[in-house]
Amino acid sequence: LADEEEAVAELGGRREEISEELERAREELTECDERIAEFREESSRKASRLASLKEFEEGYAWCDDGVKSLMTGGKVAGSQELSRDLFLGLVADHIRVPREYETAVEAVLGEKLQYVVVKSQSDGVRAIDYLKRASLGRGSFVPLEVRPHTSAGSAFEHLREAVPLIEQITVQDDYRAIVNELLGDVLLIPSLVNGISLWQQNGFCGTFVTPEGDIISPNGILTGGSNNGAGEKSLLRNRREITELTAEVADLANELQEQQNGRKRTASLIAQWDEELLRLRSQL
Numbered sequence: 626l627a628d629e630e631e632a633v634a635e636l637g638g639r640r641e642e643i644s645e646e647l648e649r650a651r652e653e654l655t656e657c658d659e660r661i662a663e664f665r666e667e668s669s670r671k672a673s674r675l676a677s678l679k680e681f682e683e684g685y686a687w688c689d690d691g692v693k694s695l696m697t698g699g700k701v702a703g704s705q706e707l708s709r710d711l712f713l714g715l716v717a718d719h720i721r722v723p724r725e726y727e728t729a730v731e732a733v734l735g736e737k738l739q740y741v742v743v744k745s746q747s748d749g750v751r752a753i754d755y756l757k758r759a760s761l762g763r764g765s766f767v768p769l770e771v772r773p774h775t776s777a778g779s780a781f782e783h784l785r786e787a788v789p790l791i792e793q794i795t796v797q798d799d800y801r802a803i804v805n806e807l808l809g810d811v812l813l814i815p816s817l818v819n820g821i822s823l824w825q826q827n828g829f830c831g832t833f834v835t836p837e838g839d840i841i842s843p844n845g846i847l848t849g850g851s852n853n854g855a856g857e858k859s860l861l862r863n864r865r866e867i868t869e870l871t872a873e874v875a876d877l878a879n880e881l882q883e884q885q886n887g888r889k890r891t892a893s894l895i896a897q898w899d900e901e902l903l904r905l906r907s908q909l
Contacts, residue, residue: 640902647898650891657888664884668877675870678863687860688715688739691762695741695752707755713742716767717860720804721795725836726813727861729790732838732848733811738860740765742800769799771806784829786819787812810843817847 680686685693698709717738722730731738741764743749749766756764790811796804810831814820820833820841833841839849 640906643898643902647895647902650895650898654888654891654895657884657891661881661884661888664877664881668874668881671870671874671877675867675874678867678870682863682867687863689736689762689764691756691764692739692741694759694761695755695764707752711743711748711752713744713769715860716740716742716800716803716807717864718742719797719800722861722865723793724862724865726790726793727859727865728838728852729813729834729836730794730808731859731861732840733790733832733834734807737765737807740767742766742803743768745770767803769803771803773802773806784812784823787814787823787833789813790834814841817841817849 683697685696688696692715695707695712696709696715715738716734719742720730741749741752743752743766746766746768749768752764752766756762789809790813791804791808793813794804794808812823812829812831812833814823814833814835816835817839820835820839823829824833824841824845830843832843835849837849838852839847841847
């Protein structure tokens, strides 16, 4: 009888242990389900935003009508369609700008970000003729063999605190000559007040720009203010967001898969403990 009572006590103790483990596992399963739901919701939201941005990107929705027609392969009635291979992308396609300098680059370049890169000026002429015949709008075309001009230079003692804006961005090698022509004479300054002080000292005939996008032209004209929601139409910002969201959605998919695998393991463990608990109850 003593042996049987001891065995029953051991079985009872084991049953209590399994019951506690089972309760913890069920709580973990509930938490896992909540995390999976959160990951799914976040992934769905970001995937939706990414799909929307890609749709706008592929349709060149932020570009002028002429550029949009060329880059999306529009046709001219009664004439042969221009080959999409004629165009090497937009200027914006060939630069990578850190988040903190996006506003400055867009303020300086403006519509120049939409310039269509072509191999030669003759290709640009063909594209312009195309736009004229179809009344599709206007476009600007920059050839790879763009002619360099004499730089205004920034090797002045008083300009040491200003930084060439082009040094803050990444440019594909084949297109560096083009970007040099567009940004080679642009210096980054901390504020308009600082820029005005430098401009008044003369010697530099380029453009000053602040990280907020305020500009001092070579002749002293000031441009600045609020963007008034223009960020939604920002080529650089939206392309960066596409890159970031693509990586985030991939990470969320991996994390979701890990959570689902963990849930399967926990559910399997719960099933095993349920069977063990039933066995112990029958023995008791």
